[in-house]
Amino acid sequence: MNPYIPVIVVLIFGVVLGGILSGLAAFLGPKKYSREKMDPYECGVPKVTAGSEKMSVKFYLTAILFILFDIETVFLYLWARTFKELGWLGIIEIAVFVLILVVGYIYVVRRGALEWD
Amino acid sequence: MGMNLGIDFSSLLQWNDFTVDLAAFAVKFAILVGGLLQLPPLLVWIERRVPALMQRRRGPNRVGIFKWRLYGLLQSLADTVKLIFKEEVVPDGAHKVFYHLAPVFCVFPAFLVACAIPYGPDLAIYGYKIPLSVVRMDVGFLFIFAISSLAVYGVALAGWASNNKYSLMGSLRASAQMISYEIPLGMSLIPIVLIYGTLDLGKIVEAQNSFFQWGVFTAPVSLLIFVICMFAETNRAPFDLAEAEGELVAGFHTEYNSAKFAAFFLGEYVSMFVLSCLASTVFFGGWQVPFVSYDALVTMLGSPNFVAPIGILMLLLKAAFFMWVYIWVRWTLPRFRYDQLMFLGWKFMLPIGLANVVVTAIVLAVLRFK
Amino acid sequence: MEALYFVPEMLFYVISGLILLSSIMVVAARNPVTSAIFLVVDLFFVAALYAQLDAHFTAAIQVLVYAGAIVVLFVFVIMILNLKPDALRGIRFSLGEALVLLITLAGFVIVGSELARTAPDLTTPGNLGSAAIEMAGGNTYVVAMRMFTAFLWPFEMASVLILLAIVACVMIAKKDKRVTKS
Numbered sequence: 001m002n003p004y005i006p007v008i009v010v011l012i013f014g015v016v017l018g019g020i021l022s023g024l025a026a027f028l029g030p031k032k033y034s035r036e037k038m039d040p041y042e043c044g045v046p047k048v049t050a051g052s053e054k055m056s057v058k059f060y061l062t063a064i065l066f067i068l069f070d071i072e073t074v075f076l077y078l079w080a081r082t083f084k085e086l087g088w089l090g091i092i093e094i095a096v097f098v099l100i101l102v103v104g105y106i107y108v109v110r111r112g113a114l115e116w117d
Numbered sequence: 118m119g120m121n122l123g124i125d126f127s128s129l130l131q132w133n134d135f136t137v138d139l140a141a142f143a144v145k146f147a148i149l150v151g152g153l154l155q156l157p158p159l160l161v162w163i164e165r166r167v168p169a170l171m172q173r174r175r176g177p178n179r180v181g182i183f184k185w186r187l188y189g190l191l192q193s194l195a196d197t198v199k200l201i202f203k204e205e206v207v208p209d210g211a212h213k214v215f216y217h218l219a220p221v222f223c224v225f226p227a228f229l230v231a232c233a234i235p236y237g238p239d240l241a242i243y244g245y246k247i248p249l250s251v252v253r254m255d256v257g258f259l260f261i262f263a264i265s266s267l268a269v270y271g272v273a274l275a276g277w278a279s280n281n282k283y284s285l286m287g288s289l290r291a292s293a294q295m296i297s298y299e300i301p302l303g304m305s306l307i308p309i310v311l312i313y314g315t316l317d318l319g320k321i322v323e324a325q326n327s328f329f330q331w332g333v334f335t336a337p338v339s340l341l342i343f344v345i346c347m348f349a350e351t352n353r354a355p356f357d358l359a360e361a362e363g364e365l366v367a368g369f370h371t372e373y374n375s376a377k378f379a380a381f382f383l384g385e386y387v388s389m390f391v392l393s394c395l396a397s398t399v400f401f402g403g404w405q406v407p408f409v410s411y412d413a414l415v416t417m418l419g420s421p422n423f424v425a426p427i428g429i430l431m432l433l434l435k436a437a438f439f440m441w442v443y444i445w446v447r448w449t450l451p452r453f454r455y456d457q458l459m460f461l462g463w464k465f466m467l468p469i470g471l472a473n474v475v476v477t478a479i480v481l482a483v484l485r486f487k
Numbered sequence: 488m489e490a491l492y493f494v495p496e497m498l499f500y501v502i503s504g505l506i507l508l509s510s511i512m513v514v515a516a517r518n519p520v521t522s523a524i525f526l527v528v529d530l531f532f533v534a535a536l537y538a539q540l541d542a543h544f545t546a547a548i549q550v551l552v553y554a555g556a557i558v559v560l561f562v563f564v565i566m567i568l569n570l571k572p573d574a575l576r577g578i579r580f581s582l583g584e585a586l587v588l589l590i591t592l593a594g595f596v597i598v599g600s601e602l603a604r605t606a607p608d609l610t611t612p613g614n615l616g617s618a619a620i621e622m623a624g625g626n627t628y629v630v631a632m633r634m635f636t637a638f639l640w641p642f643e644m645a646s647v648l649i650l651l652a653i654v655a656c657v658m659i660a661k662k663d664k665r666v667t668k669s
Binding site for chain 2: 518520521524527543544547548550551554555556559562563565566567569625626627
């Protein structure tokens, strides 16, 4: 049996389960409208500031660095899978790769891009 | 298109490889889902009773049926019923679709990953080999990481769709925390691939046949990193700044109440269970019994089918140990501040993970490439 | 599985149709977050296409890196900038844009038919067939062996590219302290 048939079934089931749970209260709960309930929650005080301000750019940096190191991890997985067959040559090859990225990492740390998030 | 739609249905009505696999999948999946759905009430009860005992108080012990108090176990049942029947207040300006969709993104990755874990050795029924994992992929680890990286969307969407700037902030921070700890999590399992030479979880468990080949002895640093990142990924224990009471209210799920809140917690507890199972599988031998190899068990009990329940029990015991650690750590350690958290993830875990890979590779190369 | 032999071919058309549909929704959605989520769905279906071609490793990586990291970045940016749907318009074409779109579609049709006419025969599995891959040790193994032997230079160049990306994004996102101090 194709291994993806269970994957699709479980996926659909998970989505349906989440959807049912999500929609359950809309069916089963009472619906009493009141003005105060509809405001965004701000520790009980009425809404103070309008809309929202811009967030810090550090999140953007974190996300981009995550992508890049994720890619590095994927390459490491590939190498780890064929570690035995590649022998010492493979270690040297991956060492070059990791070294270049370590240079990048040190640059990031020295530049302070990961400070105070 | 010219496709011949002559379907041969008779081969679907007999027991062949395809239908056996299909039937086995249905049974396994039903049992797994049934078990997973019992998990949150049980865990919530443990989570309230255990810290109570740790803090020398009683915890919930009032809810009962006909004088059976069961030490507060029925409190979970009462809570579940309450959550489902509570009024659902959708805040003004919340996004019509994503507000309702976000809990789904937290639920389905956990269930999907739970299906990739080998719960026991293969069964042999009438000549058909039935593996005890609902989904069997040969890119096991990568599949698990791919699916669990989708859980970030649940958190991100929940905060964004709530039209509440504190929720937005909370969800941004929680998402950033989750992705920051995904890298060390991935890197900590690379030495495992180096040592056991495969990405398939079933084969990794089979490779831990003797006690001292367990992952905890061959890759202890990996275990440490994995456990720490495990806590950070599920937004729990000392890393729960994004959902802690008193910080940003309840973070990304401030505006969520009743059943959707239950959905988030279902997702969180199932993720906890799944990561615990993963840790047990990779580092503690999965369904293997300590000091007794699989073949010895088969010869002792006569057939692999009798070894399977023991295997499942062993795995569940190990997973229970990790979940106990989850709850224990949550009520023991103080919470990290957000910048400490990110510092730990990027500047401590990542270099250690990388160094771990390097050292393991060199040691293995010296030992194996003579 | 003999009974359902027509499923793979049908599946390809179904998945491709879904990919096209979600791609159109990515562009047509008014809300940027809706666009991003449709992109996730789109990439998921592309991964399904890879899986149907028995490229399981590529499918997993597609979900892991593309849908699970890159679109997360998009969503982060949208959340940081707090883009509202009003700031962006939906699909409303001006005459010039409609003309460009028609020409592009015509170009696709021309190129596509030319490719289809001269396409190599990919129906007979050579040494890339799934049976051959299974014998060789599985998807990841084959990809890894090829990459570290035949494609070594592209692999090392990839690391340089990643380094470039790291440096570039840090430079963009962090102002140089020396510049602001004066």
